[in-house]
Amino acid sequence: MERRHLAECGSTNTEALAHLREGGGPLLVSASRQTAGRGRLGRAWQSDDASLTFSLGLPLPADLDLSGLSLVVGCTVADTLDPDGERIRLKWPNDLFLDGAKLGGILIETVPLQHEHRGVVIGIGLNLQPLPADADRSAFASGHAALQSLTPGATASATLDRLAPALRAVLADFETLGFGPWQAAFSRRDLAAGQRVRVGEQLGVARGVSTRGELLLDTATGIALVSAGELSLRLE
Ligand code: BTN
Numbered sequence: 001m002e003r004r005h006l007a008e009c010g011s012t013n014t015e016a017l018a019h020l021r022e023g024g025g026p027l028l029v030s031a032s033r034q035t036a037g038r039g040r041l042g043r044a045w046q047s048d049d050a051s052l053t054f055s056l057g058l059p060l061p062a063d064l065d066l067s068g069l070s071l072v073v074g075c076t077v078a079d080t081l082d083p084d085g086e087r088i089r090l091k092w093p094n095d096l097f098l099d100g101a102k103l104g105g106i107l108i109e110t111v112p113l114q115h116e117h118r119g120v121v122i123g124i125g126l127n128l129q130p131l132p133a134d135a136d137r138s139a140f141a142s143g144h145a146a147l148q149s150l151t152p153g154a155t156a157s158a159t160l161d162r163l164a165p166a167l168r169a170v171l172a173d174f175e176t177l178g179f180g181p182w183q184a185a186f187s188r189r190d191l192a193a194g195q196r197v198r199v200g201e202q203l204g205v206a207r208g209v210s211t212r213g214e215l216l217l218d219t220a221t222g223i224a225l226v227s228a229g230e231l232s233l234r235l236e
Pocket of ligand 1: 010011012013014034036037038039040041043045047053054055094095104105106107123124125
């Protein structure tokens with residue numbers, strides 16, 4: 001897979017989307033700094049050299065069901081960086097938590113391509129270093145965790161060297177098998193399982209995910225299946 005590293009760019013997701021739109025093949029693009037990083041739901045995402053910032057873009061069949069993809073990516077990042085499975089947890093659909101605070105997030109974006117394909121870009125941002133003591137913490141509603149507290153001395157390039165081959169292998173499996181085989185892996189790391197949560201307007205108890213990666217929400221009127229779309233989950 002082609003790899004590029006940029007000292008600075010607007011967003012690595014934008015770089016990977018443009019590459020795919022121009023007919024390019026699989027690409028891993030990382031940056032030391034983003035000036036217009038994006039999070040889910042239109043939020044901004046700060047990234048500098050205290051974090052790992054990268055996007056993996058690849059063309060995939062247009063009819064491939066992507067609904068569980070962010071969970072598969074989350075499981076792969078968690079299993080690679082925390083193989084004993086005790087400290088990194090996943091908050092449906094795209095957040096990575098370490099010891100109860102936000103370690104990073106995943107933003108998946110797509111672009112239509114010719115010949116019944118679409119370009120799929122998986123953007124990942126991970127905090128490597130703790131915030132400086134005088135940092136403004138108001139932007140970190142879910143707290144801030146740093147990979148270096150799990151892996152002392154972790155650098156962006158060494159972490160990317162661990163993640164890139166694992167993600168590439170898992171994406172090939174996802175393309176043929178879909179989300180089903182990861183349902184159990186997700187449930188081992190599921191931060192919200194058994195807890196009262198709010199998803200959009202709906203309140204209920206989180207009961208894991210379906211074989212397509214939808215959230216199973218136990219509500220007063222029964223189990224509701226919630227797809228990720230533009231929703232995020234809040235622990236109540
Ligand atoms: C979130 O938690 O809302 C998702 C954050 C995703 C951030 C990454 S950093 C690399 C890639 N480029 C972006 O502009 N966003 C993603």
